[in-house]
Amino acid sequence: MSTTSHPPLPKSIIIVGSGVFGLSTALSLSKRASFSPSEITLIDRSPFPSPDGSSIDTSRIIRADYADPAYASLAAAGQEIWRQQEANQLGGEGRYSESGLVLVSNKGSDNEIYVQKSFHNVLDINKGTENEGSVKELPSRREIEETVGTRGGSGDWGYSNTRSGWADAEAGMLFLRRQVEALKRVEFLTAEVASLVFSGSNTTGVRFKNNSTISADLVILATGAWTPTLIDLRGRAQASGQVLSYLPISDAEQERLGKMPVLLNMSSGMFIIPPKNNLLKVARHNYGYSNPISIPNPEGEGQIKVSVPRTALSDPNLWIPHEGEAACRQALREMIPSLGDRPFTKTKICWYTDTPTGDFIITYHPSYSNLFLATGGSGHGYKFLPVIGDKIVDCIEGRTPEEFKEKWAWRKEAVQNVLTADGSRGGRPGMLLEEELKKGSKL
Numbered sequence: 082m083s084t085t086s087h088p089p090l091p092k093s094i095i096i097v098g099s100g101v102f103g104l105s106t107a108l109s110l111s112k113r114a115s116f117s118p119s120e121i122t123l124i125d126r127s128p129f130p131s132p133d134g135s136s137i138d139t140s141r142i143i144r145a146d147y148a149d150p151a152y153a154s155l156a157a158a159g160q161e162i163w164r165q166q167e168a169n170q171l172g173g174e175g176r177y178s179e180s181g182l183v184l185v186s187n188k189g190s191d192n193e194i195y196v197q198k199s200f201h202n203v204l205d206i207n208k209g210t211e212n213e214g215s216v217k218e219l220p221s222r223r224e225i226e227e228t229v230g231t232r233g234g235s236g237d238w239g240y241s242n243t244r245s246g247w248a249d250a251e252a253g254m255l256f257l258r259r260q261v262e263a264l265k266r267v268e269f270l271t272a273e274v275a276s277l278v279f280s281g282s283n284t285t286g287v288r289f290k291n292n293s294t295i296s297a298d299l300v301i302l303a304t305g306a307w308t309p310t311l312i313d314l315r316g317r318a319q320a321s322g323q324v325l326s327y328l329p330i331s332d333a334e335q336e337r338l339g340k341m342p343v344l345l346n347m348s349s350g351m352f353i354i355p356p357k358n359n360l361l362k363v364a365r366h367n368y369g370y371s372n373p374i375s376i377p378n379p380e381g382e383g384q385i386k387v388s389v390p391r392t393a394l395s396d397p398n399l400w401i402p403h404e405g406e407a408a409c410r411q412a413l414r415e416m417i418p419s420l421g422d423r424p425f426t427k428t429k430i431c432w433y434t435d436t437p438t439g440d441f442i443i444t445y446h447p448s449y450s451n452l453f454l455a456t457g458g459s460g461h462g463y464k465f466l467p468v469i470g471d472k473i474v475d476c477i478e479g480r481t482p483e484e485f486k487e488k489w490a491w492r493k494e495a496v497q498n499v500l501t502a503d504g505s506r507g508g509r510p511g512m513l514l515e516e517e518l519k520k521g522s523k524l
Protein backbone atom coordinates (compact mmCIF):
# COMPACT_ATOMS: atom_id res chain seq x y z
CA MET A 82 0.00 0.00 0.00
CA SER A 83 1.47 3.34 -0.95
CA THR A 84 1.34 6.25 1.43
CA THR A 85 -1.06 8.85 0.16
CA SER A 86 -1.23 12.55 0.67
CA HIS A 87 -3.38 15.38 -0.49
CA PRO A 88 -2.16 18.18 -2.74
CA PRO A 89 -1.41 21.33 -0.73
CA LEU A 90 -4.19 23.14 -2.55
CA PRO A 91 -6.44 21.32 -5.00
CA LYS A 92 -7.26 23.70 -7.86
CA SER A 93 -10.33 21.66 -8.63
CA ILE A 94 -12.50 19.55 -6.35
CA ILE A 95 -15.29 17.13 -7.26
CA ILE A 96 -17.73 16.09 -4.55
CA VAL A 97 -19.89 13.12 -5.54
CA GLY A 98 -23.12 12.93 -3.54
CA SER A 99 -25.37 15.70 -2.32
CA GLY A 100 -26.57 14.25 0.98
CA VAL A 101 -25.64 15.53 4.44
CA PHE A 102 -21.99 14.55 4.01
CA GLY A 103 -21.44 15.93 0.50
CA LEU A 104 -23.53 19.10 0.73
CA SER A 105 -22.19 20.13 4.13
CA THR A 106 -18.67 19.60 2.77
CA ALA A 107 -19.53 21.86 -0.18
CA LEU A 108 -20.68 24.58 2.23
CA SER A 109 -17.58 24.37 4.40
CA LEU A 110 -15.21 24.36 1.41
CA SER A 111 -17.06 27.39 -0.01
CA LYS A 112 -16.61 29.32 3.21
CA ARG A 113 -13.01 28.43 3.96
CA ALA A 114 -10.49 31.00 2.78
CA SER A 115 -7.83 28.37 2.13
CA PHE A 116 -10.02 26.89 -0.61
CA SER A 117 -11.08 30.18 -2.20
CA PRO A 118 -9.04 29.55 -5.39
CA SER A 119 -10.47 26.01 -5.79
CA GLU A 120 -13.20 25.20 -8.30
CA ILE A 121 -15.85 23.05 -6.61
CA THR A 122 -18.22 20.77 -8.51
CA LEU A 123 -20.97 18.86 -6.71
CA ILE A 124 -22.40 15.90 -8.60
CA ASP A 125 -25.51 13.90 -7.78
CA ARG A 126 -27.30 11.32 -9.87
CA SER A 127 -30.69 12.81 -8.93
CA PRO A 128 -32.00 16.35 -9.11
CA PHE A 129 -31.99 17.84 -5.61
CA PRO A 130 -33.44 16.71 -3.26
CA SER A 131 -32.51 13.16 -4.14
CA PRO A 132 -35.73 11.12 -3.71
CA ASP A 133 -33.98 8.03 -2.34
CA GLY A 134 -31.01 9.62 -0.56
CA SER A 135 -30.78 8.78 3.15
CA SER A 136 -30.77 12.45 4.07
CA ILE A 137 -34.22 13.07 2.59
CA ASP A 138 -37.25 12.08 4.63
CA THR A 139 -40.02 13.53 6.78
CA SER A 140 -37.95 13.44 9.97
CA ARG A 141 -34.71 12.53 11.69
CA ILE A 142 -33.95 12.32 15.41
CA ILE A 143 -31.61 15.02 16.71
CA ARG A 144 -30.00 13.86 19.95
CA ALA A 145 -26.77 14.05 21.87
CA ASP A 146 -27.88 10.80 23.51
CA TYR A 147 -24.92 8.63 22.54
CA ALA A 148 -23.11 5.89 24.40
CA ASP A 149 -19.86 7.26 22.95
CA PRO A 150 -18.80 10.58 24.55
CA ALA A 151 -17.08 11.87 21.38
CA TYR A 152 -20.24 11.60 19.27
CA ALA A 153 -22.35 12.85 22.22
CA SER A 154 -20.25 15.98 22.42
CA LEU A 155 -20.17 16.61 18.63
CA ALA A 156 -23.94 16.09 18.49
CA ALA A 157 -24.40 18.51 21.39
CA ALA A 158 -22.41 21.13 19.46
CA GLY A 159 -24.63 20.52 16.42
CA GLN A 160 -27.74 20.87 18.53
CA GLU A 161 -26.74 24.37 19.58
CA ILE A 162 -27.09 25.29 15.89
CA TRP A 163 -30.32 23.31 15.40
CA ARG A 164 -31.78 25.28 18.32
CA GLN A 165 -31.42 28.61 16.55
CA GLN A 166 -35.05 29.22 15.68
CA GLU A 167 -35.03 32.46 13.66
CA ALA A 168 -36.50 32.05 10.17
CA ASN A 169 -33.09 32.54 8.57
CA GLN A 170 -31.44 29.92 10.79
CA LEU A 171 -31.27 26.14 10.36
CA GLY A 172 -33.71 25.38 13.17
CA GLY A 173 -36.26 28.01 12.10
CA GLU A 174 -39.61 27.63 10.29
CA GLY A 175 -40.26 24.23 11.89
CA ARG A 176 -37.05 22.63 10.66
CA TYR A 177 -36.18 21.63 14.25
CA SER A 178 -38.53 20.79 17.11
CA GLU A 179 -37.28 20.13 20.61
CA SER A 180 -39.97 17.61 21.51
CA GLY A 181 -37.86 15.68 23.98
CA LEU A 182 -36.71 12.08 23.59
CA VAL A 183 -37.68 9.00 25.56
CA LEU A 184 -34.89 6.47 25.08
CA VAL A 185 -35.66 3.01 26.42
CA SER A 186 -34.50 -0.59 26.37
CA ASN A 187 -35.90 -3.95 27.34
CA LYS A 188 -34.49 -5.39 30.56
CA GLY A 189 -31.88 -8.03 29.89
CA SER A 190 -31.23 -7.02 26.25
CA ASP A 191 -27.70 -6.23 25.06
CA ASN A 192 -28.76 -2.71 24.19
CA GLU A 193 -29.46 -1.79 27.82
CA ILE A 194 -25.81 -0.80 28.14
CA TYR A 195 -26.09 1.69 25.27
CA VAL A 196 -29.04 3.39 26.97
CA GLN A 197 -27.29 3.46 30.35
CA LYS A 198 -24.09 4.94 28.91
CA SER A 199 -26.08 7.44 26.91
CA PHE A 200 -28.00 8.43 30.07
CA HIS A 201 -24.73 9.15 31.88
CA ASN A 202 -23.26 11.06 28.94
CA VAL A 203 -26.22 13.43 28.66
CA LEU A 204 -26.28 13.87 32.46
CA ASP A 205 -22.61 14.89 32.19
CA ILE A 206 -23.26 17.28 29.29
CA ASN A 207 -25.86 19.13 31.36
CA LYS A 208 -24.10 18.92 34.73
CA GLY A 209 -23.66 22.28 36.41
CA THR A 210 -25.66 24.07 33.72
CA GLU A 211 -29.16 25.53 33.82
CA ASN A 212 -30.30 22.38 31.98
CA GLU A 213 -29.36 20.02 34.76
CA GLY A 214 -32.97 18.87 35.27
CA SER A 215 -33.65 18.04 31.63
CA VAL A 216 -32.64 14.37 31.90
CA LYS A 217 -34.81 12.12 34.04
CA GLU A 218 -34.61 8.41 34.69
CA LEU A 219 -37.72 6.38 33.86
CA PRO A 220 -37.28 3.24 35.94
CA SER A 221 -40.45 1.39 34.92
CA ARG A 222 -42.89 0.96 32.07
CA ARG A 223 -45.47 2.98 34.01
CA GLU A 224 -43.18 6.02 34.13
CA ILE A 225 -42.27 5.58 30.47
CA GLU A 226 -45.95 5.58 29.47
CA GLU A 227 -46.73 8.60 31.63
CA THR A 228 -43.93 10.56 29.96
CA VAL A 229 -44.81 9.52 26.40
CA GLY A 230 -48.46 10.50 26.96
CA THR A 231 -50.03 8.38 24.21
CA ARG A 232 -51.43 5.74 26.57
CA GLY A 233 -48.77 3.49 25.14
CA GLY A 234 -45.05 3.07 25.50
CA SER A 235 -42.21 0.65 25.02
CA GLY A 236 -39.41 -0.98 27.00
CA ASP A 237 -39.10 -1.18 30.75
CA TRP A 238 -36.18 1.05 31.62
CA GLY A 239 -34.95 4.29 30.16
CA TYR A 240 -34.88 8.02 30.52
CA SER A 241 -36.28 11.18 29.03
CA ASN A 242 -34.21 14.07 27.75
CA THR A 243 -36.22 17.22 27.11
CA ARG A 244 -33.27 18.73 25.20
CA SER A 245 -33.44 16.28 22.32
CA GLY A 246 -35.84 16.45 19.41
CA TRP A 247 -36.21 15.95 15.70
CA ALA A 248 -35.72 17.71 12.40
CA ASP A 249 -37.79 17.93 9.24
CA ALA A 250 -35.04 16.17 7.29
CA GLU A 251 -35.91 17.35 3.79
CA ALA A 252 -36.49 20.94 4.95
CA GLY A 253 -33.07 20.92 6.66
CA MET A 254 -31.41 19.76 3.46
CA LEU A 255 -33.24 22.38 1.38
CA PHE A 256 -32.00 25.04 3.81
CA LEU A 257 -28.43 23.72 3.52
CA ARG A 258 -28.65 23.71 -0.28
CA ARG A 259 -29.82 27.36 -0.28
CA GLN A 260 -26.85 28.28 1.90
CA VAL A 261 -24.47 26.64 -0.58
CA GLU A 262 -26.17 28.26 -3.58
CA ALA A 263 -26.03 31.71 -1.96
CA LEU A 264 -22.23 31.58 -1.83
CA LYS A 265 -22.07 30.99 -5.62
CA ARG A 266 -18.92 28.91 -5.32
CA VAL A 267 -20.26 25.52 -6.34
CA GLU A 268 -21.21 24.21 -9.76
CA PHE A 269 -24.00 21.63 -9.50
CA LEU A 270 -24.19 18.74 -11.95
CA THR A 271 -26.93 16.11 -12.21
CA ALA A 272 -25.34 12.95 -13.61
CA GLU A 273 -24.63 9.45 -12.41
CA VAL A 274 -20.99 8.68 -11.78
CA ALA A 275 -20.26 5.23 -13.19
CA SER A 276 -16.71 4.96 -11.89
CA LEU A 277 -13.70 6.81 -10.61
CA VAL A 278 -10.87 7.48 -13.04
CA PHE A 279 -7.45 6.32 -11.92
CA SER A 280 -4.03 6.80 -13.42
CA GLY A 281 -2.03 4.14 -11.62
CA SER A 282 -2.66 4.86 -7.95
CA ASN A 283 -3.64 8.45 -8.60
CA THR A 284 -7.32 9.49 -8.75
CA THR A 285 -7.80 11.92 -11.60
CA GLY A 286 -11.57 12.34 -11.83
CA VAL A 287 -14.87 10.61 -12.48
CA ARG A 288 -16.46 8.85 -15.43
CA PHE A 289 -20.18 9.27 -16.10
CA LYS A 290 -22.59 6.65 -17.39
CA ASN A 291 -22.34 8.10 -20.92
CA ASN A 292 -18.57 7.49 -20.72
CA SER A 293 -17.62 11.17 -20.59
CA THR A 294 -15.19 12.16 -17.85
CA ILE A 295 -14.28 15.19 -15.81
CA SER A 296 -11.05 15.55 -13.95
CA ALA A 297 -10.12 17.18 -10.67
CA ASP A 298 -7.20 17.44 -8.28
CA LEU A 299 -9.31 16.01 -5.46
CA VAL A 300 -12.33 13.71 -5.58
CA ILE A 301 -14.51 13.47 -2.47
CA LEU A 302 -16.80 10.44 -2.41
CA ALA A 303 -19.91 11.15 -0.35
CA THR A 304 -22.28 8.75 -2.04
CA GLY A 305 -23.80 7.25 1.10
CA ALA A 306 -25.00 3.67 0.76
CA TRP A 307 -23.92 3.60 -2.91
CA THR A 308 -20.25 4.26 -2.05
CA PRO A 309 -19.32 0.53 -2.06
CA THR A 310 -20.27 0.45 -5.77
CA LEU A 311 -17.62 3.08 -6.58
CA ILE A 312 -14.75 1.90 -4.39
CA ASP A 313 -14.09 -1.48 -2.79
CA LEU A 314 -15.33 -1.19 0.81
CA ARG A 315 -15.91 -4.89 1.44
CA GLY A 316 -15.50 -5.61 5.16
CA ARG A 317 -15.42 -1.88 5.91
CA ALA A 318 -18.83 -0.50 4.94
CA GLN A 319 -22.04 -2.00 3.69
CA ALA A 320 -25.50 -0.82 2.64
CA SER A 321 -28.22 -2.03 5.01
CA GLY A 322 -31.91 -1.43 4.28
CA GLN A 323 -34.16 -0.21 7.09
CA VAL A 324 -37.95 -0.19 7.11
CA LEU A 325 -40.22 2.82 7.43
CA SER A 326 -44.03 2.89 7.40
CA TYR A 327 -46.27 5.95 7.18
CA LEU A 328 -49.93 6.50 8.05
CA PRO A 329 -52.23 9.51 7.76
CA ILE A 330 -53.75 11.00 10.91
CA SER A 331 -56.56 13.52 11.51
CA ASP A 332 -56.14 17.17 12.54
CA ALA A 333 -57.12 16.29 16.11
CA GLU A 334 -54.57 13.45 16.22
CA GLN A 335 -51.90 15.74 14.76
CA GLU A 336 -52.64 18.31 17.45
CA ARG A 337 -52.37 15.69 20.21
CA LEU A 338 -49.46 13.59 18.90
CA GLY A 339 -47.55 16.63 17.69
CA LYS A 340 -46.74 17.19 21.36
CA MET A 341 -45.39 13.70 22.10
CA PRO A 342 -41.66 13.14 22.57
CA VAL A 343 -39.63 10.99 20.18
CA LEU A 344 -39.84 7.40 21.47
CA LEU A 345 -36.94 5.08 20.62
CA ASN A 346 -36.54 1.55 21.93
CA MET A 347 -32.90 0.57 21.45
CA SER A 348 -33.61 -3.12 22.05
CA SER A 349 -36.20 -3.56 19.29
CA GLY A 350 -34.89 -0.61 17.27
CA MET A 351 -38.48 0.61 16.82
CA PHE A 352 -39.13 4.32 17.01
CA ILE A 353 -41.78 6.96 16.45
CA ILE A 354 -41.05 10.62 15.82
CA PRO A 355 -43.85 13.17 16.41
CA PRO A 356 -45.93 13.54 13.23
CA LYS A 357 -45.99 16.57 10.95
CA ASN A 358 -48.57 17.63 8.36
CA ASN A 359 -50.92 14.80 9.43
CA LEU A 360 -48.40 12.08 8.61
CA LEU A 361 -46.98 9.71 11.22
CA LYS A 362 -43.91 7.55 10.69
CA VAL A 363 -43.02 4.28 12.41
CA ALA A 364 -39.50 3.00 11.72
CA ARG A 365 -36.84 0.54 12.78
CA HIS A 366 -33.14 1.00 13.50
CA ASN A 367 -31.53 -2.44 13.55
CA TYR A 368 -29.20 -4.66 11.51
CA GLY A 369 -31.51 -4.27 8.53
CA TYR A 370 -31.46 -6.12 5.23
CA SER A 371 -28.57 -6.55 2.89
CA ASN A 372 -29.03 -6.82 -0.86
CA PRO A 373 -25.91 -8.53 -2.20
CA ILE A 374 -25.45 -8.53 -5.95
CA SER A 375 -22.48 -8.97 -8.29
CA ILE A 376 -21.12 -5.75 -9.72
CA PRO A 377 -18.01 -4.96 -11.76
CA ASN A 378 -15.04 -4.52 -9.44
CA PRO A 379 -14.75 -0.71 -9.13
CA GLU A 380 -10.99 -1.00 -8.74
CA GLY A 381 -10.10 -3.53 -11.37
CA GLU A 382 -11.01 -6.68 -13.21
CA GLY A 383 -13.84 -9.12 -12.57
CA GLN A 384 -16.87 -8.93 -10.37
CA ILE A 385 -17.38 -8.43 -6.64
CA LYS A 386 -20.45 -9.05 -4.50
CA VAL A 387 -21.71 -6.10 -2.50
CA SER A 388 -24.98 -5.00 -0.92
CA VAL A 389 -26.54 -2.40 -3.24
CA PRO A 390 -29.48 -0.17 -2.28
CA ARG A 391 -32.78 -1.11 -3.84
CA THR A 392 -35.25 1.76 -3.64
CA ALA A 393 -38.54 3.00 -5.08
CA LEU A 394 -36.54 4.95 -7.68
CA SER A 395 -35.69 1.81 -9.63
CA ASP A 396 -38.59 -0.24 -8.26
CA PRO A 397 -41.64 2.05 -7.88
CA ASN A 398 -43.87 -0.72 -6.47
CA LEU A 399 -41.39 -1.74 -3.79
CA TRP A 400 -43.19 -2.35 -0.46
CA ILE A 401 -41.35 -3.46 2.66
CA PRO A 402 -41.20 -7.18 3.50
CA HIS A 403 -43.92 -8.73 5.59
CA GLU A 404 -41.67 -9.13 8.65
CA GLY A 405 -40.75 -5.43 8.57
CA GLU A 406 -44.34 -4.28 8.28
CA ALA A 407 -45.35 -6.65 11.08
CA ALA A 408 -42.66 -5.11 13.30
CA CYS A 409 -43.92 -1.58 12.50
CA ARG A 410 -47.51 -2.68 13.19
CA GLN A 411 -46.56 -4.19 16.55
CA ALA A 412 -44.63 -1.06 17.51
CA LEU A 413 -47.57 1.18 16.58
CA ARG A 414 -49.97 -0.92 18.64
CA GLU A 415 -47.60 -0.73 21.58
CA MET A 416 -46.56 2.91 21.32
CA ILE A 417 -49.82 4.57 20.18
CA PRO A 418 -52.59 2.03 20.81
CA SER A 419 -55.37 4.30 19.47
CA LEU A 420 -53.82 4.09 15.98
CA GLY A 421 -52.81 0.43 16.28
CA ASP A 422 -54.96 -0.91 13.43
CA ARG A 423 -54.81 2.03 11.02
CA PRO A 424 -53.38 0.89 7.66
CA PHE A 425 -50.03 2.13 6.45
CA THR A 426 -50.47 4.02 3.20
CA LYS A 427 -46.78 4.19 2.29
CA THR A 428 -43.66 2.26 3.16
CA LYS A 429 -40.03 2.78 2.28
CA ILE A 430 -36.66 1.07 2.57
CA CYS A 431 -34.01 3.60 3.46
CA TRP A 432 -30.35 2.63 3.26
CA TYR A 433 -27.71 3.03 5.95
CA THR A 434 -24.00 2.96 5.12
CA ASP A 435 -23.03 0.69 7.98
CA THR A 436 -19.52 0.28 9.33
CA PRO A 437 -18.40 -2.42 11.79
CA THR A 438 -18.18 0.03 14.70
CA GLY A 439 -20.81 2.58 13.67
CA ASP A 440 -18.02 5.12 13.13
CA PHE A 441 -18.00 7.34 10.06
CA ILE A 442 -15.29 6.97 7.41
CA ILE A 443 -13.80 10.42 6.91
CA THR A 444 -10.33 9.98 5.53
CA TYR A 445 -8.09 9.82 2.49
CA HIS A 446 -8.10 6.46 0.76
CA PRO A 447 -4.93 4.62 1.78
CA SER A 448 -4.12 3.33 -1.73
CA TYR A 449 -5.27 6.05 -4.13
CA SER A 450 -3.99 9.59 -3.85
CA ASN A 451 -6.41 12.51 -4.26
CA LEU A 452 -9.35 10.40 -3.19
CA PHE A 453 -11.16 11.35 0.01
CA LEU A 454 -14.03 9.37 1.58
CA ALA A 455 -16.80 11.07 3.55
CA THR A 456 -19.29 8.35 4.31
CA GLY A 457 -20.22 5.54 6.72
CA GLY A 458 -23.17 7.39 8.31
CA SER A 459 -24.23 4.12 10.01
CA GLY A 460 -27.79 5.32 10.53
CA HIS A 461 -26.92 8.31 12.71
CA GLY A 462 -25.31 10.95 10.50
CA TYR A 463 -28.15 13.38 9.84
CA LYS A 464 -28.07 15.24 13.16
CA PHE A 465 -24.49 16.36 12.41
CA LEU A 466 -25.65 18.40 9.39
CA PRO A 467 -24.58 21.74 10.96
CA VAL A 468 -21.12 20.56 12.03
CA ILE A 469 -19.95 17.62 9.94
CA GLY A 470 -18.90 19.64 6.88
CA ASP A 471 -16.38 21.63 8.92
CA LYS A 472 -15.01 18.42 10.44
CA ILE A 473 -14.71 16.82 6.99
CA VAL A 474 -12.80 19.82 5.67
CA ASP A 475 -10.57 19.80 8.76
CA CYS A 476 -9.78 16.16 7.92
CA ILE A 477 -9.07 17.07 4.28
CA GLU A 478 -6.60 19.66 5.58
CA GLY A 479 -4.95 17.00 7.73
CA ARG A 480 -6.44 18.28 10.99
CA THR A 481 -8.67 15.38 12.04
CA PRO A 482 -10.00 16.04 15.56
CA GLU A 483 -7.96 14.02 18.06
CA GLU A 484 -10.98 12.15 19.45
CA PHE A 485 -11.98 11.00 15.95
CA LYS A 486 -8.54 10.14 14.55
CA GLU A 487 -8.97 6.43 15.12
CA LYS A 488 -12.74 6.31 14.72
CA TRP A 489 -12.89 7.93 11.27
CA ALA A 490 -9.74 6.32 9.87
CA TRP A 491 -9.61 3.63 7.18
CA ARG A 492 -9.87 0.31 9.07
CA LYS A 493 -6.67 -1.64 8.60
CA GLU A 494 -8.45 -5.00 8.88
CA ALA A 495 -11.55 -5.75 6.86
CA VAL A 496 -14.14 -7.77 8.79
CA GLN A 497 -15.91 -10.85 7.45
CA ASN A 498 -19.41 -9.41 7.85
CA VAL A 499 -20.22 -5.80 8.49
CA LEU A 500 -22.68 -5.82 11.40
CA THR A 501 -22.61 -2.55 13.26
CA ALA A 502 -21.57 -3.28 16.83
CA ASP A 503 -22.00 0.13 18.45
CA GLY A 504 -24.49 -1.28 20.94
CA SER A 505 -27.44 0.47 19.31
CA ARG A 506 -28.49 -2.37 17.01
CA GLY A 507 -30.82 -5.22 17.70
CA GLY A 508 -32.94 -7.61 15.70
CA ARG A 509 -32.01 -10.52 13.51
CA PRO A 510 -28.60 -10.12 11.85
CA GLY A 511 -28.07 -11.34 8.29
CA MET A 512 -31.50 -10.79 6.78
CA LEU A 513 -31.46 -10.73 2.97
CA LEU A 514 -33.90 -8.33 1.33
CA GLU A 515 -34.65 -10.62 -1.60
CA GLU A 516 -35.40 -13.58 0.67
CA GLU A 517 -37.64 -11.54 2.96
CA LEU A 518 -39.53 -10.09 -0.02
CA LYS A 519 -40.12 -13.60 -1.33
CA LYS A 520 -41.81 -14.50 1.96
CA GLY A 521 -44.33 -11.79 1.13
CA SER A 522 -44.99 -8.10 1.46
CA LYS A 523 -48.15 -6.09 2.19
CA LEU A 524 -50.00 -7.57 5.13
Ligand SMILES: Cc1cc2nc3c(=O)[nH]c(=O)nc-3n(C[C@H](O)[C@H](O)[C@H](O)COP(=O)(O)OP(=O)(O)OC[C@H]3O[C@@H](n4cnc5c(N)ncnc54)[C@H](O)[C@@H]3O)c2cc1C
Nearest residue numbers: 098100101102126131135136142274305431458462463464
Ligand atom coordinates in the same frame (compact mmCIF):
# COMPACT_ATOMS: atom_id res chain seq x y z
C1 LIG B 1 -34.37 5.17 7.76
C2 LIG B 1 -33.28 6.06 8.26
C3 LIG B 1 -33.42 6.69 9.48
C4 LIG B 1 -32.39 7.48 9.97
N1 LIG B 1 -32.58 8.15 11.14
C5 LIG B 1 -31.65 9.01 11.57
C6 LIG B 1 -31.90 9.81 12.70
O1 LIG B 1 -32.99 9.71 13.31
N2 LIG B 1 -30.95 10.69 13.10
C7 LIG B 1 -29.77 10.81 12.44
O2 LIG B 1 -28.93 11.61 12.86
N3 LIG B 1 -29.50 10.08 11.33
C8 LIG B 1 -30.42 9.19 10.90
N4 LIG B 1 -30.19 8.45 9.78
C9 LIG B 1 -28.88 8.51 9.14
C10 LIG B 1 -28.70 9.67 8.23
O3 LIG B 1 -29.88 9.95 7.54
C11 LIG B 1 -27.53 9.34 7.29
O4 LIG B 1 -26.39 8.99 8.06
C12 LIG B 1 -27.16 10.51 6.40
O5 LIG B 1 -28.31 11.09 5.83
C13 LIG B 1 -26.23 10.00 5.33
O6 LIG B 1 -25.91 11.04 4.46
P1 LIG B 1 -25.00 10.77 3.20
O7 LIG B 1 -24.66 12.09 2.65
O8 LIG B 1 -23.90 9.85 3.56
O9 LIG B 1 -25.90 9.90 2.20
P2 LIG B 1 -27.13 10.29 1.26
O10 LIG B 1 -28.01 11.29 1.89
O11 LIG B 1 -27.75 9.01 0.82
O12 LIG B 1 -26.42 10.99 0.02
C14 LIG B 1 -25.73 10.28 -0.95
C15 LIG B 1 -26.02 10.92 -2.29
O13 LIG B 1 -25.19 10.32 -3.27
C16 LIG B 1 -25.89 10.25 -4.48
N5 LIG B 1 -25.27 9.22 -5.29
C17 LIG B 1 -25.16 7.91 -5.01
N6 LIG B 1 -24.51 7.27 -5.99
C18 LIG B 1 -24.18 8.18 -6.92
C19 LIG B 1 -23.50 8.13 -8.17
N7 LIG B 1 -23.00 6.99 -8.63
N8 LIG B 1 -23.35 9.27 -8.87
C20 LIG B 1 -23.84 10.45 -8.39
N9 LIG B 1 -24.50 10.54 -7.22
C21 LIG B 1 -24.67 9.43 -6.49
C22 LIG B 1 -27.31 9.92 -4.04
O14 LIG B 1 -28.27 10.29 -5.03
C23 LIG B 1 -27.45 10.71 -2.75
O15 LIG B 1 -28.05 11.96 -2.97
C24 LIG B 1 -31.20 7.64 9.25
C25 LIG B 1 -31.05 7.01 8.01
C26 LIG B 1 -32.07 6.22 7.50
C27 LIG B 1 -31.89 5.56 6.18
